[in-house]
Amino acid sequence: MKILECVPNFSEGRDPDFLKALEAAVQPFPVKILDLSRDADHNRADMTILGEPGAVEEAAMAAACRAVDLIDMTRHKGSHPRMGAVDVVPFIPVRGVAMDEAAAIARRFGKAFGEAKGVPVFFYEDAATSEARRNLADVRKGEYEALPAKLEDPAWTVDAGPQEFNPRAGATAVAARMPLIAFNVNLNCNDLEVARKIAHAVRHVGGGLRYVKAMGLRLVNYQKTPIHRAVELIKAEAARYGVTVRETELVGLVPIEAIQEVVGYYLQLPDFNARQIIEYHLIPDA
């Protein structure tokens, strides 16, 4: 069994009908929608789909094409960085799919989408064509507004689609990457300055853990920086200010391997494996 995940993000978070349109677009394909949500403040929506690679690729294409038809970037405002109507399309290996395979799918998707809809496409993370384009923040720097100048710059030759500004659609970043784990840690502390210092100490940019980045907490490589390490470091850094963790919140989904690691760490269970979970054996190829 080969299972791929795709989490496209779209620049429309205020029209409830938009989610219905996305749902309708992927409906003909044998994929599961694990999550479909929008944020009015970010003015952004994202969809998580899961299934066999071919079906996921086709469903993502149908959703992306529909979104490009519906969204007009010339009028888009929102608090989240973005450069296109279909802003990012990351493909994530879940089961029996190598990262190379996911990267090949991402590139094929990018090429087909860019050509079909006349949208400049850049590849990032494990689909990137150069180290300079690996990081999404670098690729998206300057956002939608910078695109006209960027597309005239030889350093920003597109990876797929036309080398030409598309005002309605903007540009799209397509990736293959590991699942990323996003979570919020709520502190017993009303002092924003203290919270900022704690967050800074934990993140890679501040000298903290290598694979922790972004505004909230985002683990970009849970194998190398597991969840428990980030949480325990936050507790340790918070303790210096007499601050404790009130609760944490997991945004979206998490791979079982990351959960396995959390259980192994806290219960001091060195050999804990997902196969020891009864329900794991209900997965058809388990």
Add this chain to the structure above:
Amino acid sequence: MKILECVPNFSEGRDPDFLKALEAAVQPFPVKILDLSRDADHNRADMTILGEPGAVEEAAMAAACRAVDLIDMTRHKGSHPRMGAVDVVPFIPVRGVAMDEAAAIARRFGKAFGEAKGVPVFFYEDAATSEARRNLADVRKGEYEALPAKLEDPAWTVDAGPQEFNPRAGATAVAARMPLIAFNVNLNCNDLEVARKIAHAVRHVGGGLRYVKAMGLRLVNYQKTPIHRAVELIKAEAARYGVTVRETELVGLVPIEAIQEVVGYYLQLPDFNARQIIEYHLIPDA
């Protein structure tokens, strides 16, 4: 989707061919063997099978009948309490099966098995016919050796099968019950007396947690006494002797609900749910 688990235990742990015979017995049925192991010291084997209720019931019957044909209790010695060739047959609801349904299956199984093979059968846990028979340790008290006298005692009228001692097969205890979680906690401590005191403090019989019992640690109701509570209480009791936990070891399988609770506790994630695990959605009816 209805999924039932069955973990029959057999009084034969020294003959490697016995496991092959069990495997062959269940092979015709659409069940998954999650575990099949034997312990020479206990002189005991156990098998964990999973599948739809009808298939599990039939597979358990085939295995039990085969075991009764192969095992001669008149010659059985081992360090684990036992009273029959097929010692215990617990049916455990996993998904879409109510405990009542599992109890009805257990009783039907016990009746059919007892009659087919001439084996006295007692029901325990949620299949018990009286409170006095709920606890397996009470039902099995005196073990195999006490059976001739027990079967003459009106207090021990069988629940199924003949009211007559079967020297080769002994008696069988059949149950419906929750999954139980068995784990070992290894302490940084060579003093057996200290280890015994810590264990005593944690177990229900010693005034400890209500649903913790047996020789190792056995959580008989992980919903009411979750894993983390037992582990944290052990750490707290061990600390009084300056002893720490070296590692823990999970024996057999654990339901996802118990893992969900561990993750929720240690990460202070109040709303963590198995549905946030990507792979959970690969279960056909998830």
